[in-house]
Amino acid sequence: MAEVSFKGVKKSYGRVDVVKGVDIHINDGEFVVFIGPSGCGKSTLLRMIAGLEDITEGTLEIGGRVVNELQPKERGVAMVFQSYAIFPHMTVRENMAFGLTIAGASKPEKEQKVAEAARILQMEHLLDRRPSQLSGGQRQRVAIGRAITRKPAVFLFDEPLSNLDAALRMDMRMEIGRLRRQLGATMIYVTHDQVEAMTLADRIVVLKDGEVMQIGAPMELYHEPANRFVAGFLGAPSMNFLIVDILDLDGEAATVGNQSLEPIRVATRSRPFRKGGKAILGIRPQYLREAPSGKGMLHGTVALAERLGSETVVDLMLRDDRELIAAFDEDKIFEPGDALELIFDTALAHLFPEDG
Amino acid sequence: MASKLTLSNRTGWTFALPGFALIVIFVVLPFFFAIGLSLTNQRLLSPNPTQFVGVENYRQLLGLAVVTLEPERDDAGEVVRNEAGEIQYPRLRKITRSNDYPQYRGMREWFRWQSGENVTVVIASDVVFMKALVNTFLFVLVVAPVQAGLALVLSLLINQKLRGINVFRTIYFMPVVVSIVVVSLLWRFIYDGQNGLLNSILHGLTFGLFQPVDWLGNPSTALPAIMAMSIWQAVGFHMVIWLAGLQTISPTLYEAAAIEGASKWQTFRYVTWPGLRNTAVLVLIVITMQGFALFAQIDVMTNGGPRDSTQTLVFQAVERGYGKQDISGGSTISVILFVIVLTISLIQRWLTRER
Ligand SMILES: Nc1ncnc2c1ncn2[C@@H]1O[C@H](COP(=O)(O)OP(=O)(O)OP(=O)(O)O)[C@@H](O)[C@H]1O
Ligand SMILES: [Mg+2]
Numbered sequence: 001m002a003e004v005s006f007k008g009v010k011k012s013y014g015r016v017d018v019v020k021g022v023d024i025h026i027n028d029g030e031f032v033v034f035i036g037p038s039g040c041g042k043s044t045l046l047r048m049i050a051g052l053e054d055i056t057e058g059t060l061e062i063g064g065r066v067v068n069e070l071q072p073k074e075r076g077v078a079m080v081f082q083s084y085a086i087f088p089h090m091t092v093r094e095n096m097a098f099g100l101t102i103a104g105a106s107k108p109e110k111e112q113k114v115a116e117a118a119r120i121l122q123m124e125h126l127l128d129r130r131p132s133q134l135s136g137g138q139r140q141r142v143a144i145g146r147a148i149t150r151k152p153a154v155f156l157f158d159e160p161l162s163n164l165d166a167a168l169r170m171d172m173r174m175e176i177g178r179l180r181r182q183l184g185a186t187m188i189y190v191t192h193d194q195v196e197a198m199t200l201a202d203r204i205v206v207l208k209d210g211e212v213m214q215i216g217a218p219m220e221l222y223h224e225p226a227n228r229f230v231a232g233f234l235g236a237p238s239m240n241f242l243i244v245d246i247l248d249l250d251g252e253a254a255t256v257g258n259q260s261l262e263p264i265r266v267a268t269r270s271r272p273f274r275k276g277g278k279a280i281l282g283i284r285p286q287y288l289r290e291a292p293s294g295k296g297m298l299h300g301t302v303a304l305a306e307r308l309g310s311e312t313v314v315d316l317m318l319r320d321d322r323e324l325i326a327a328f329d330e331d332k333i334f335e336p337g338d339a340l341e342l343i344f345d346t347a348l349a350h351l352f353p354e355d356g
Numbered sequence: 357m358a359s360k361l362t363l364s365n366r367t368g369w370t371f372a373l374p375g376f377a378l379i380v381i382f383v384v385l386p387f388f389f390a391i392g393l394s395l396t397n398q399r400l401l402s403p404n405p406t407q408f409v410g411v412e413n414y415r416q417l418l419g420l421a422v423v424t425l426e427p428e429r430d431d432a433g434e435v436v437r438n439e440a441g442e443i444q445y446p447r448l449r450k451i452t453r454s455n456d457y458p459q460y461r462g463m464r465e466w467f468r469w470q471s472g473e474n475v476t477v478v479i480a481s482d483v484v485f486m487k488a489l490v491n492t493f494l495f496v497l498v499v500a501p502v503q504a505g506l507a508l509v510l511s512l513l514i515n516q517k518l519r520g521i522n523v524f525r526t527i528y529f530m531p532v533v534v535s536i537v538v539v540s541l542l543w544r545f546i547y548d549g550q551n552g553l554l555n556s557i558l559h560g561l562t563f564g565l566f567q568p569v570d571w572l573g574n575p576s577t578a579l580p581a582i583m584a585m586s587i588w589q590a591v592g593f594h595m596v597i598w599l600a601g602l603q604t605i606s607p608t609l610y611e612a613a614a615i616e617g618a619s620k621w622q623t624f625r626y627v628t629w630p631g632l633r634n635t636a637v638l639v640l641i642v643i644t645m646q647g648f649a650l651f652a653q654i655d656v657m658t659n660g661g662p663r664d665s666t667q668t669l670v671f672q673a674v675e676r677g678y679g680k681q682d683i684s685g686g687s688t689i690s691v692i693l694f695v696i697v698l699t700i701s702l703i704q705r706w707l708t709r710e711r
Contacts, residue, residue: 050611050615051614051615052611052614052615071614072611072614072615072617073614073615073616073617073618077615078615078616079611079612079615081608081611081612083606083608085606085608085609085611085612086612087609087612087626087627087630088630088631089630089631089633090626090630098613098616098626099616099617101626102613102616102617102618102619102622102626103617146612146616150616
């Protein structure tokens with residue numbers, strides 16, 4: 001069992017800095033998800049843990065031991081790749097036993113561990129097949145099986161589900177969650193799918209351009225985003241951002257408004273603002289509710305309405321020609337051009353400085 | 357569909373015609389000509405009319421027999437020995453020229469071995485052809501594995517991200533782009549018995565202990581010398597094929613193997629080699645074909661000598677067809693070669709089939 005700890009870790013390819021000084025501490029047995037837009041360095045971080053990439057600067061510790069200079073095999077980690085990376089010429093059984101074969105394990109030991117992994121992954125009936133005779137989800141299960149037979153201290157997953165279709169992805173997501181409870185090992189999981197992140201993680205690390213934006217439990221990140229990037233990244237449809245004028249400012253709250261927004265008081269959460277300046281007001285589409293005429297805080301007209309059955313997503317044009325998305329949790333008919341007034345709980349709104 | 361392809365596609369067929377005609381004239385027709393001519397007594401220039409002779413040419417080439425010679429005995433029934441104590445045997449000619457054994461007529465000794473008091477002699481109606489056949493097989497049996505293996509090692513060495521690796525790739529590939537005739541000429545100098553490069557180097561390396569060898573003039577070294585030179589010449593070509601195969605193997609498989617703890621050798625055994633299976637089949641088939649077609653090196657370097665130790669099938673086919681103007685004999689050798697190569701290809705295909 002092992003903790004993983006990045007201390008001031010940097011990674012550069014030539015003059016391009018890909019990871020720009022990252023400090024993350026992952027506890028023993030924790031399930032941590034790295035999430036961020038494409039190219040932000042998630043895979044690079046994971047590959048540094050595995051030992052597939054050199055660390056340019058800083059230290060990486062696994063189980064309290066600095067591993068910067070250690071070979072992949074000396075680190076006690078297992079990795080599951082997006083492209084499965086299972087050996088095409090071996091049967092499922094041989095693939096799952098690969099790490100044991102390499103370590104020179106005895107036949108009965110291999111048999112027993114493969115059988116156990118196959119039972120956990122519910123694929124006993126597939127053991128004698130070759131990868132070409134498996135579906136995508138089954139292949140990924142083989143890759144996971146190969147990882148668990150060795151009982152590593154740290155599991156690394158690099159977008160393991162992104163090659164699967166939506167239904168299968170959900171099954172596999174639940175399976176990974178179950179696996180995690182059974183194995184209790186430290187797991188680090190890279191994804192750009194926020195549903196995976198929200199449902200699986202103990203803590204999420206949000207990355208952007210090689211820097212950590214925020215680390216925290218899923219709900220913490222959702223409800224208390226540290227900055228505008230995290231606020232906009234998590235949640236679907238993503239948070240609305242309105243440019244507002246700061247009309248008044250006192251200790252803990254600011255009064256803000258603009259052409260389409262009646263003045264409201266929003267907590268500043270000790271972020272710096274200046275009276276008379278501008279700020280960004282963030283409000284999630286799900287928190288907006290329809291208001292009776294003349295009582296709304298936000299005024300706009302319907303541009304487009306999408307009925308999804310369980311919810312209705314409305315695209316509004318505000319008075320100042322900015323767009324706003326509202327999601328109502330019921331099936332409702334809106335006609336383009338209808339005037340619409342909205343209210344929301346101001347405690348659920350976030351105020352960010354204009355530059356971040 | 358068939359009618360559409362064959363009938364209504366006039367333009368297509370018109371375009372294909374020149375290439376098609378060339379293939380027919382230079383590949384298909386000669387192929388059937390060779391089979392046809394091998395059944396006649398056709399000569400290149402001859403006043404006599406051509407006659408159909410059936411399989412006589414094949415019989416003439418492939419005729420093989422084993423005879424056992426018993427020691428000569430004196431009147432008392434004792435084995436006759438010469439002064440050195442060696443057992444005396446009757447002359448082989450007594451059999452091959454005797455009217456008692458018409459089936460052995462005209463055959464000559466190929467090789468013999470002692471078994472007890474008797475000696476067993478293998479006689480062939482065309483000993484030179486037999487030697488050519490054995491030499492060709494020997495050449496393929498040695499060159500195919502050695503050249504393929506060496507090419508694989510080279511391709512593994514140059515399949516790395518190193519500064520200047522392309523210089524090495526170019527150097528190894530260079531002999532391939534030089535004409536085999538030129539290469540053969542150069543190697544004749546290298547193998548020269550007096551002051552050839554090879555002798556000089558060996559002489560220098562052993563501080564003068566090494567006695568110069570006439571590599572191409574000695575029956576026991578001529579064929580190995582040609583093998584070595586042939587391996588060197590085409591190894592770069594097969595290296596490139598292996599390299600192409602290596603680059604089709606997904607890098608993530610190597611990463612997965614590294615994380616699972618595989619050593620260099622284990623990585624090769626479990627990832628690289630299985631990934632090269634199809635390439636291996638290709639390389640082996642190509643080398644086998646090239647090996648059976650061995651000609652230019654022989655023609656330039658040894659002319660089949662010394663003492664027929666470097667005769668090969670293709671060299672014999674050309675030598676007979678054009679040197680001795682015996683077109684039917686040359687054709688017969690070509691057909692036999694075709695059957696051999698076809699058989700080996702089918703066997704290889706069967707051995708490497710998808711299971
Ligand atoms: N070998 C390399 N040389 C130069 N730049 C590289 C190299 N490998 C990756 N990068 C850069 O590093 C950055 C981070 O790459 P990384 O693969 O970690 O992204 P990611 O967050 O995993 O993205 P994705 O979600 O698309 O997988 C990218 O901008 C990429 O262009
Ligand atoms: Mg990635």
